[in-house]
Amino acid sequence: MSTNPMHQFEVYRIGPEIKVGSLDISFTNASLFMVISSIAILIVFNLGSKKNSIIPNKMQLLAELSYTFVAKMISDTAGSKAKPYFAFIFSIFMFVLFCNMFGMIPYTFTVTSHIIVTFMLASFIFIGVTIIGFIKHGLGYLKLFVPSGVPVVLLPLIVVIEIISYLSRPISLSVRLFANMMAGHTMMKVFGGFVISLGIVGGWLPLSFSVALTGLEILVAFLQAYVFAILTCIYLNDALNLHH
Amino acid sequence: MLKKIFFYHISLSFLFFAETYAAESGGMPQLNPKFWISQIFWLIITFGFLYIILAKLILPKISANLEIRKSQILENIESAEKQRKESEEKIAEYDKILQDTKIKAKNYYNQVREKILEDINKKKESLDKDLNVEINNAESEIKDLKSKSSEKITKIAIETSNDLIKQLIGVEVNNSSISAIVEDLSKKNKKEYHGN
Numbered sequence: 001m002s003t004n005p006m007h008q009f010e011v012y013r014i015g016p017e018i019k020v021g022s023l024d025i026s027f028t029n030a031s032l033f034m035v036i037s038s039i040a041i042l043i044v045f046n047l048g049s050k051k052n053s054i055i056p057n058k059m060q061l062l063a064e065l066s067y068t069f070v071a072k073m074i075s076d077t078a079g080s081k082a083k084p085y086f087a088f089i090f091s092i093f094m095f096v097l098f099c100n101m102f103g104m105i106p107y108t109f110t111v112t113s114h115i116i117v118t119f120m121l122a123s124f125i126f127i128g129v130t131i132i133g134f135i136k137h138g139l140g141y142l143k144l145f146v147p148s149g150v151p152v153v154l155l156p157l158i159v160v161i162e163i164i165s166y167l168s169r170p171i172s173l174s175v176r177l178f179a180n181m182m183a184g185h186t187m188m189k190v191f192g193g194f195v196i197s198l199g200i201v202g203g204w205l206p207l208s209f210s211v212a213l214t215g216l217e218i219l220v221a222f223l224q225a226y227v228f229a230i231l232t233c234i235y236l237n238d239a240l241n242l243h244h
Numbered sequence: 245m246l247k248k249i250f251f252y253h254i255s256l257s258f259l260f261f262a263e264t265y266a267a268e269s270g271g272m273p274q275l276n277p278k279f280w281i282s283q284i285f286w287l288i289i290t291f292g293f294l295y296i297i298l299a300k301l302i303l304p305k306i307s308a309n310l311e312i313r314k315s316q317i318l319e320n321i322e323s324a325e326k327q328r329k330e331s332e333e334k335i336a337e338y339d340k341i342l343q344d345t346k347i348k349a350k351n352y353y354n355q356v357r358e359k360i361l362e363d364i365n366k367k368k369e370s371l372d373k374d375l376n377v378e379i380n381n382a383e384s385e386i387k388d389l390k391s392k393s394s395e396k397i398t399k400i401a402i403e404t405s406n407d408l409i410k411q412l413i414g415v416e417v418n419n420s421s422i423s424a425i426v427e428d429l430s431k432k433n434k435k436e437y438h439g440n
Contacts, residue, residue: 006272011279023281030279031286038294045298049305054313067306087299094298095291116280120287182274 005189009113009182029109030117037098037111045094066094073230078237085236088128092121093229100181100221104214112224113181118174125232126170133239144238173231180224184217394430401426 013026048063056064070090074082082089096112103110111117133141145162146155191213194206402423409417 009273011273011276011283013279023285024279025282025285026279027286028279028282030283031290034286034290038290041294042297042302045302045306049302049309052305052309052312054316060309063302063306064310067303067310087303088295090303091291091295091298095294113274114283115274116283117287120284121291178274182272 005186005193008109008185008189011109011114030111030114033099033102033109033111037095037102040102041094041098066090070229073226074233077230077233079241081240082233082236089229089232089236092125092232093225096121096177096228097222097225100225101218103181103185104218104221110181110185112177113185115174115178118178119170121228122170122174122177125173125235129232129235129239132236133242136240137242141239141242143242169235173228177224177228180220184213184220188213188217398423398426398430401430 011028011030013028014032015027017024017026019025044059045063045066047059049060051057051060053060067090070093071086074086074089078085099111102108103113133144137143145159145166147158147162150158188210191206191210195203195210198206402419405422405426406417406419409415409422
């Protein structure tokens with residue numbers, strides 16, 4: 001059972017079964033790692049903002065660097081109008097980053113390797129961005145689907161393609177993160193299994209692969225969180241500054 | 245040999261992997277909807293909690309601190325600029341003072357120089373006068389001596405010629421006749437000398 005590389009993604013209940021009506025909302029290992037990630041973020045940033053000194057200490061520097069990093073990312077992609085959504089994008093980025101990073105610790109559970117979690121985040125972003133777009137531009141937001149400078153003959157086709165691409169945003173956003181995390185963890189597990197099955201004789205090669213993969217996966221964990229956040233910014237930019 | 249074992253192991257592992265994968269009832273656990281509602285619920289709870297605390301408590305503090313630092317740095321830069329300007333003014337003042345004193349010193353030097361030059365000129369003039377007087381005196385003396393010396397020379401010439409004649413010939417000659425000859429000769433010589 002434990003050699004199955006998909007076993008690590010198994011969700012199981014911790015503690016008693018909690019049911020609201022017919023819905024099962026029991027506390028699971030996934031919930032546990034969501035809670036752990038959130039609390040870790042809060043601890044890090046609480047420590048980082050506790051002592052507001054002019055010359056920052058290490059924790060404060062960490063918090064301030066993350067703050068300026070996300071702030072710069074938002075202002076570069078979505079402009080100054082996106083400032084009210086800073087806290088949300090910051091939370092998204094940190095949540096995904098911490099969940100990804102906690103998943104890199106052996107025997108932990110990767111929250112973001114579950115399509116339902118990433119899809120919930122992505123669809124929330126999608127719905128939110130669409131609402132913001134309609135509030136800011138009214139029905140003019142539909143102009144997003146009609147790019148300027150396109151021949152009239154091609155317009156019906158282009159509009160259909162634009163609408164499909166817009167609607168597929170939450171799917172592409174969620175599947176990108178989920179597939180990256182799942183593939184990476186599965187691959188590491190497979191190579192880990194090779195180390196065991198090849199033993200002391202041939203196990204060194206997959207072991208070195210495993211080490212290299214761990215480094216790569218840490219990079220991917222950061223990169224996917226960054227991509228998730230920056231795509232959110234780009235969608236927000238479409239809603240705030242209608243270019244078409 | 246090692247290679248053989250290695251590939252054997254790998255193929256076996258893949259077989260094993262395929263078997264267990266096929267044997268797994270759900271395939272990907274992600275697609276098992278048993279805990280989907282639970283995950284959605286807990287995601288909303290934890291992320292909502294995280295978002296509210298970050299947005300209301302923590303991020304404002306960080307941004308406030310960043311603002312404070314920014315303004316502090318700006319203030320410091322401003323005060324540094326101010327101090328720089330002040331120091332530049334001081335340097336200009338110092339330069340001016342230095343220039344003024346230099347000019348003053350030059351003027352003073354020039355005045356003193358002129359005074360000294362005047363003094364020197366005065367002294368030179370008086371000295372020149374003195375010297376001229378002395379030179380005149382000396383010249384007149386020399387003239388005197390010259391005029392006297394010609395008489396003396398004639399006298400000496402007369403005496404020596406007298407002595408010479410006495411020694412050579414042994415005849416006592418009258419002084420007056422000799423003097424007449426000497427005067428005649430000296431006059432002739434003088435004429436030749438002056439003619440030259």
